Amino acid sequence: MSKYKIKQLSIFINNEPGRLAQIAAALKECNINMKAFNIAESSGFGVFRAIVEEPDRAFAELSKKGIVVKETDVIAIPMIDRPGGLLEVAKTIGNANINIEYGYAYSNKGVAAFFFRVDDTDAAIERLLSSGTKVLTEKDI
Numbered sequence: 001m002s003k004y005k006i007k008q009l010s011i012f013i014n015n016e017p018g019r020l021a022q023i024a025a026a027l028k029e030c031n032i033n034m035k036a037f038n039i040a041e042s043s044g045f046g047v048f049r050a051i052v053e054e055p056d057r058a059f060a061e062l063s064k065k066g067i068v069v070k071e072t073d074v075i076a077i078p079m080i081d082r083p084g085g086l087l088e089v090a091k092t093i094g095n096a097n098i099n100i101e102y103g104y105a106y107s108n109k110g111v112a113a114f115f116f117r118v119d120d121t122d123a124a125i126e127r128l129l130s131s132g133t134k135v136l137t138e139k140d141i
Helices: 019-029 055-064 085-095 121-130
Strands: 006-014 034-042 045-052 069-078 102-108 111-117
Touching: 006 019, 006 055, 006 111, 019 045, 019 055, 034 102, 045 055, 045 069, 045 102, 055 069, 069 085, 069 121, 085 111
Parallel strands: none
Antiparallel strands: 006 045, 006 069, 034 045, 069 111, 102 111
């Protein structure tokens, strides 16, 4: 099941002007390309979630720079990039009795994907695969 787990970086940043630019500059300095990202706000800080190339190296490099970063496993399934694409994905996940904690999507290079976090990644991957749903790997995105 581990080949279907996508490593996501969660970077904790203060809610203040210029902080996103500092994170983007740090990734650029490390020559790390982002494939998808999401920014969530909470009281006083934000969480910048990103799917990046070479996530282990990115984690190490950002940590060395004093940036608070955490690795989390997420799942990605293909999504059709047209009206109703999210509906189909949401029905597939719901029919597998999987609750989504959060999610975000991207479309690039002819591939659209929905990334989402659940409380039991292994069980969710098993349910999706057994239902015939294609689950993406890091190589697919």
